[in-house]
Amino acid sequence: MEDREQLLTPRSEEARLNGLCRWSAHTQGLQAKVVEDFRRRLKYFFMNPCEKYKARGRKPWKLMLQILKIAIITVQLVSFGLSNEMMVTFKDENLMTFRHLFLKGYKDHRVGSYALYTKDDVYDHIYYIINTYTNLQNLTVGNLAYEMVDGEYTALSVCQEFYRNSSIDPGNETFDINPHIEKDCISIYPMQSFDNSSALLTHINFILDFKRLLSVSVNLTLKTINLQTVRHHELPDCYDFHIMITFDNRAHSGKIKVDVKNDVRIYECRDWNVEGTSDENDYLLLSFDSVVILACFASLILCTRSVVNGIQLQFVSRERSLLMNIVSWSDRMEFVNGWYILIIVSDTLTIAGSALKIGIQTKYLTNYDVCSILLGTATMLVWVGVIRYLGFFKKYNILILTLRAAFPNVIRFCCCAAMIYLGYCFCGWIVLGPHHDKHHQQEKVPVSQLQAFIAECRDQPESGRYQTDEDSASCCVSPCCCFG
Amino acid sequence: MEDREQLLTPRSEEARLNGLCRWSAHTQGLQAKVVEDFRRRLKYFFMNPCEKYKARGRKPWKLMLQILKIAIITVQLVSFGLSNEMMVTFKDENLMTFRHLFLKGYKDHRVGSYALYTKDDVYDHIYYIINTYTNLQNLTVGNLAYEMVDGEYTALSVCQEFYRNSSIDPGNETFDINPHIEKDCISIYPMQSFDNSSALLTHINFILDFKRLLSVSVNLTLKTINLQTVRHHELPDCYDFHIMITFDNRAHSGKIKVDVKNDVRIYECRDWNVEGTSDENDYLLLSFDSVVILACFASLILCTRSVVNGIQLQFVSRERSLLMNIVSWSDRMEFVNGWYILIIVSDTLTIAGSALKIGIQTKYLTNYDVCSILLGTATMLVWVGVIRYLGFFKKYNILILTLRAAFPNVIRFCCCAAMIYLGYCFCGWIVLGPHHDKHHQQEKVPVSQLQAFIAECRDQPESGRYQTDEDSASCCVSPCCCFG
């Protein structure tokens, strides 16, 4: 086992051991042998795997286990990543399909740029959605189907939100408004067919009072099956897409923004049959996951034991008053190996992630995201942990020590720069921030998935949730570039 | 109170005090006690809050006041920023609405890329604007209304500017031109309706002589109410949009550039009623602003007193000829604490900004921009001022001193580089500058709000205002990148 703290330079360790030697020289006599034994035990504790093998012939099982772990965790991650990507792609492509089917004249618009400006356009778009919905089976090339509850199709609902009553006369500069919001919905059932828009118009009798209108939202539910997993020897999942098309008029600025969002529920299909398949592939994956869990559990136990050993050793040495001069915090920290903590955290995450993965594979669970984060973080820590083994080589050790020494100064500089930056950000946001041009936004492509993730947040400004977030939202674009 | 200059390294201060000591050794006797007292007073003056508390038990009220100020100013800024953003977004979205309503076939063109090339297109566009205007109430989804003056609707005016008379014959390479510019307008009233464009054509009898034409400008005024503030418990404002659509033919290059601009006037509506609202929210905001003003006023007085104290102390020392050797400029500047100047400036700006904000909140004022700049600059200074407190820690102090020492060299290098850069800019502008391709501009997205702000300037080249601005306009794109 490799119990030695390898971030210690030989020189400083030597110095410390010299200190111990000097100290022991004062307490000659009976205690001498005990001290000598303890010192040997300590020295062994701080040896690296290679030295331990030389000293007692102990084979570096733990080191081998770590190397094995890196290999299997990486393989597991890649396997999970591929199946995860298939699911995400399916969701994304369906959302794109809904946008093309339900939005009239949609041409891969950028987020936020699809907007309406005239009354006729708004009515047109709503009728277009209803028409598409009722004729969906004749239009779509996908396996989309209407939802059924108790043998009946669920309806598409068109809801409008509006102020309870209001008399707004900008010409006279007067208004009388009741800010209480009311909601009014109509339902359209799938199998109705309308000859033309006027027939639809008379049927549904849907009138919008744009002066009071806050938003129109069309809700519908479609079901589909992700068939492509069949070709990868995975069982197809059933998907429920709850689609919400919103016409947002809350600004009353003459521009109604249209957006399509969907909520997805993934679950095992009720009844299924795939001809000619065997469960071999499934069993293989499950057994592989089990091997990962076992390996991580073994590593977890071994590392925990080493940490406990270290702490015990420290207490023993203090109890027996052997090492009175080891009082400083940094000296005491040497008994606890930081790398073990890293491995323990990583192992815990891997075990949790693998357990989740088994649940997903056996279709009991569908929370891919949590599993992604657990396995991803674990793998990152495991790979970062490889640096430890580089530390066994002298040259690399110097490099690592240098980086560690420079760290506080870098942090200090960042701290100072952050103050200037924070002030600059507040000033910039307030003075220039709001002067967005909607052209400008049109050009601003979401650079990363992170931004896309943030863009999902639809909280209204009045919600009060921005009191602390807003500043960072407008500031955090390039702090690293400026002060890195 | 923290009256100590903390940018002083302990070593240099020590050296100076040693100097004082040596001097006092020469004037022993009667004056010795006076000098000793004065030296103690001086030492106390240069202590930091922590040391003052240890010395006389004086609690660091001023430090606490500054920390409180940072918190409340930041909160105030965020609150103002959100309401400012709402106003700016409303203005921007309305401008976008006008572009989509009044420009035929407008598809989120980039600034400057919407242009016409044929005579028919120009007439078509003008008729389209008139038609949209007369049918506005049936088209728009916003709360737009025509302006009324004395019970009558104000008219849309179509004005053309042209040379008084000109006979231009490029084929014969001759021209006879009178550069005096004449203006001819027609008015269209909102409630007129025209069956088709030919009816409109006969009615308005509007003929353009493109050879003499300089520009056609369509002016109209629309009123609206920013209702969305109701949902944020603020009172809706009334907006007057003075829309100006210009067809610019001043270049006579066969390309007529079309642009829509709007001037906004924001004011309190004449008569209003919002059911179920209370003024509680308003009172809360106003009282919060008052707290900010009070805090800044207190901070202003305390800092001014400290500065005055420092100057007095300096004069006293020179009067009494106690510190004859303190004659150098840098020694004398140590009595005036630069950070106090920073705080005083910041406080003044905050008080002015908060007063303006109260005016805006109570709808007496609408100059959001000035208030933005005042509050933004103040907050920036306050946050930069935090660096001062980092200077109390030894490690950070060294960092700050290093930066201060390096500053003159950096400035010196920049100075040198600026000369080369200036020459390079002039040369680049004159040799390559004008060869714009209109494709190139089409791609050049306004990168920042600053650029959008600059783009608002519509001064003609002949106005003479560019004699000093033009060079910097073409040069100042990346000086900091090159020589930063």
Add this chain to the structure above:
Amino acid sequence: MEDREQLLTPRSEEARLNGLCRWSAHTQGLQAKVVEDFRRRLKYFFMNPCEKYKARGRKPWKLMLQILKIAIITVQLVSFGLSNEMMVTFKDENLMTFRHLFLKGYKDHRVGSYALYTKDDVYDHIYYIINTYTNLQNLTVGNLAYEMVDGEYTALSVCQEFYRNSSIDPGNETFDINPHIEKDCISIYPMQSFDNSSALLTHINFILDFKRLLSVSVNLTLKTINLQTVRHHELPDCYDFHIMITFDNRAHSGKIKVDVKNDVRIYECRDWNVEGTSDENDYLLLSFDSVVILACFASLILCTRSVVNGIQLQFVSRERSLLMNIVSWSDRMEFVNGWYILIIVSDTLTIAGSALKIGIQTKYLTNYDVCSILLGTATMLVWVGVIRYLGFFKKYNILILTLRAAFPNVIRFCCCAAMIYLGYCFCGWIVLGPHHDKHHQQEKVPVSQLQAFIAECRDQPESGRYQTDEDSASCCVSPCCCFG
């Protein structure tokens, strides 16, 4: 000949020779003359060309040969590059032509953004392709012709792939699927003409069952001649374009991606006549290539001799036990000059590349790509080899030595950083990787030819070939930027 290792600093060499001197002082007597001779031979071996000329009047033939080689290889490369570019441009422009001719409403879409969402669109597109194919001669402005086999035109084939049988009912959350894939094709011959789509429809009787459909692929072969080479005095080649248009429904997500790819076969035309041409240009190129091969062969032999000389000298010295103290690996490596290895590799590549080029020029071969890589790599090595001659100047030598000394540390740092980066990559891929938005991709322009090259890879995720590639595909975007 320049046999001296010029990366040796004078100082270190002096030290080594001093060592030899001290050693020889111990073995005085009979052996003294032998040693002296051998030492002189060694010293001559390590001299640079200039010193050799001074020592024995030997002219630096090898140096001159290298300089000549650089010139002619570069000229050859440029000549080949121009003719290669012509071929690639012709291929690319034809692919673009096929996209515009066969895809209805194609407007220079970005890769992956051309997709269909409704059943009618899919049928429309297939009919459009068939119509274009049957009327090709009336449409295209190029020299495209149908392929003929045994006097008959080859057919366009429309193939659909689908699951053998499946009953998929997402509404009931049930499915019964046989994942075995069947294929069904129809053939259309060029000279058939259809009055309208309905006539075509009844004729071909082509029905798609979208629920089972995996993909539709249209295959056709067109022939053309790259005439433009005539104007560059090269003989025109004949091209076979095997065009494959795929409608990809494997995801069953409601979105059918359409892509046009082509496979090209280039070969000498069967029968041709170009009036007024002579073969002079061809002979000139071939003889130039031969000169390149000869020069490289001479250089190859000379360098190999020098390497062999060095190794012999080393063995001689060890046999005769003359230089017992030369045992270290680095000392022994000094006998083998690394630059010679570089030149030998470069020469081998050039000879192979030039031979290939002759084959291409005489139309026996058409593998431009392999030839590109051989000649390109060779030229790169030759130019990098120029640094060697800079090493003859003292100032440059120091620079090169510094770089060489810094190299291991740089590698070491990269090694360490790679670990962190690898962990970061795995984590990033799994957590954020799959969340592509299709808007995002639309904006992501292929930045380099390398990316475009990678994008050509169409392996399916299930192929198993991604087990090791996938991670790097998502990670390798900016490693150099971060750790360079």
Add this chain to the structure above:
Amino acid sequence: MEDREQLLTPRSEEARLNGLCRWSAHTQGLQAKVVEDFRRRLKYFFMNPCEKYKARGRKPWKLMLQILKIAIITVQLVSFGLSNEMMVTFKDENLMTFRHLFLKGYKDHRVGSYALYTKDDVYDHIYYIINTYTNLQNLTVGNLAYEMVDGEYTALSVCQEFYRNSSIDPGNETFDINPHIEKDCISIYPMQSFDNSSALLTHINFILDFKRLLSVSVNLTLKTINLQTVRHHELPDCYDFHIMITFDNRAHSGKIKVDVKNDVRIYECRDWNVEGTSDENDYLLLSFDSVVILACFASLILCTRSVVNGIQLQFVSRERSLLMNIVSWSDRMEFVNGWYILIIVSDTLTIAGSALKIGIQTKYLTNYDVCSILLGTATMLVWVGVIRYLGFFKKYNILILTLRAAFPNVIRFCCCAAMIYLGYCFCGWIVLGPHHDKHHQQEKVPVSQLQAFIAECRDQPESGRYQTDEDSASCCVSPCCCFG
């Protein structure tokens, strides 16, 4: 006058003068006084203006002249730049107008992306151009007029270039081609009107044989007057636009690229009258230009005199054998002040540029580009020359000397890196270079005017002019970034 070399550090000058002192100590006696005088003369020669004023009370006229020159040259440059920009903008906007008028369905396409793929499209486009040309006066909003020669309108010519005869049969893999190129033109006169395209078709009888076709080019000449200068109190110029629309089929790849180019001739109109103008503005500009020329001439004479003085002083010292130890090249160069050379070059350029500017202003010349380059370079040099005056301050002098000392090492490193880079470039170009995707190019926006300028070069690959240019064209994208 400031004759002193101010880049000399005081220390090195002191060392040199010390050398002189030691030398003079050897030749005591009669020559002592002569030497003393000469030494004083030398010392005066190397003084800076400030010291000269102190020494002899000589006022720094030359320094003042330089400062005056900087001011007036900059003003002149800005004035010229503005009028230059007006001319360039007019040209660019007219080119854009021609593209929109003559290209059917042109929508601000990027350069190179406007292409045709079917025969009908090509005919359609040609007819569209002819129709636009014959109806130009009814379409354009600009002052475009047909050219008249001897009272008759000049014709629009449609020319096709094709191989003399060719029988190309890609289906049989045979071709028989005569690479001699023939040209066939038809002429259309402006005032002809065609009812519809078929009438036009029968009239012009224009048939293209696409298999032999190399290119179709439409040439026409239009005249216009740049009226907008009237408003800037400049006289309007007459412009001849020679428009050439090319349909490029030289690749025979099925894609015909369409491009519009124009050649411009600018000249004074034949007969003109602008009411109410005076020539005051013109006279003012001319007299200002004259002042610039006079100032530069004075500066030129003074600097030349100083340079001559320095050289004379050097010869005198060598003749009289006074300074025998001044033999090194660097010592001798000290007599010639590099800054004077800079000023002399700058003055010469300014005088030439100003003379050209007077010619342009008085409408005798129209070569704006040459004048731009002369004045731009001159101004750059003048501003760079300001660094010289910074050198009078000690701190700045050290900065400048440091930069000068570091220069050779930077050059040396660049030299080394260039070798690697050159090899890398050749390899990259040949291996990856030609694999352009036409999508990729579509995205590649010309980043700068320089690129747009380069894009104007239309040399054919076979012209042989690329033998040395091509490599740099593909390589020079980021050399500075990599090795800067």
